[in-house]
Amino acid sequence: MDISVVIPLFNEEESLPELEAWIRKVMEANRFTYEIIMVDDGSKDRSWEVIEGLTKKNPNVKGIKFRRNYGKSAALHVGFEAVKGDVVITMDADLQDSPDEIPALRKMIVEDGYDLVSGWKQKRYDPISKTIPSKFFNGVTRWISKIPLHDFNCGLKAYRHNVVKSIEIYGEMHRYTPLLAKWSGFGKITEKVVEHRARKYGTSKFGLDRFINGFLDLLSITFIGKFGKRPMHFFGLLGMLFFVAGFATLAWLSFEKLFKQEYGIADRPLFYFGILMLIVGTQLFVTGFLAELLVRNSTTRNQYVIEKKVNG
Ligand code: UDP
Ligand code: MG
Helix, strand or coil: CCEEEEEEECCCCCCHHHHHHHHHHHHHHHCCCEEEEEEECCCCCCHHHHHHHHHHHCCCEEEEECCCCCCHHHHHHHHHHHCCCCEEEECCCCCCECHHHHHHHHHHHHCCCCCEEEEECCCCCCCHHHHHHHHHHHHHHHHHHCCCCCCCCCCCEEEEHHHHHHCCCCCCHHHHHHHHHHHCCCCCEEEEECCECCCCCCCCCCCCHHHHHHHHHHHHHHHHHHHCCCCHHHHHHHHHHHHHHHHHHHHHHHHHHHHCCCCCHHHCHHHHHHHHHHHHHHHHHHHHHHHHHHHHHCCCCCCCCCCCCCCC
16 A cells, blocks of 8 residues: 555544545545545544545545544554555644645655655744744754754654554654654654645644643653663763762861861751752662663563564
């Protein structure tokens, strides 16, 4: 199969028929074999009935429905588990992304050899309350991840089949699939300017809290990517620095007290600094050990992406 289109959706009943018709038109014009996987993230409107109707009309449409709203990442995750196509396209259900982009995105994966191509809504049709924080958010993400994308959060992305089978999206990590891909060893990542359209029906499902959550997720994902399999190297180093600083400070104070007959070291600010450093340092150490215990028991501790094998 050439292409799998994964569409996470939450209360998008009006958009779905138009979206399906448009994708079908593009696929047929290019003679692609394809599937459209619509993941209903616990919609409260008639989205699921609409999907059922579409599957009867077009056997390439597949539907998955959550019992409740788990979020876009969860929807993408189960979609990715189901995909069969060589190239996997994700797009939003609200008609803000154009299916006309699909052939060019596919070409970049199949012919130019990219692992992931992210859409870039260079000209956006969103309120300014969204576009300005978004610029900042993308800047920080670019800086931390060293992946030169302008628009991490774009719903329209294309992946090589192996990429979606090797990464695991959870929480709200759908914004960071390029980071997950990079850490799984799929480093050929680029972007393509895509057409963005104003939302035709319904309303946005995300509020401003997306930026706070997004930033916290960025911190976690960076930490996990770097130290997820060896947390002690992070906590241990910090713990050691703090502990040594505290110990040296207190040793110095004790020395003064013993040999210089200085009284009342408990009045000196350094005394409290020394004690605080000792305690914090010890806590960081213990945290590191606990984290190591967790990693030791995690099922992913030896999960690696194998690219090729020879003779076996
Ligand atoms: N979505 C989802 N689950 C949610 C929230 C959103 O599946 O809990 C879907 C939504 O239906 C849409 C896509 O994720 O297909 C992007 O959402 P939206 O268009 O509201 O985001 P925005 O365009 O405002 O960034
Ligand atoms: Mg949208």
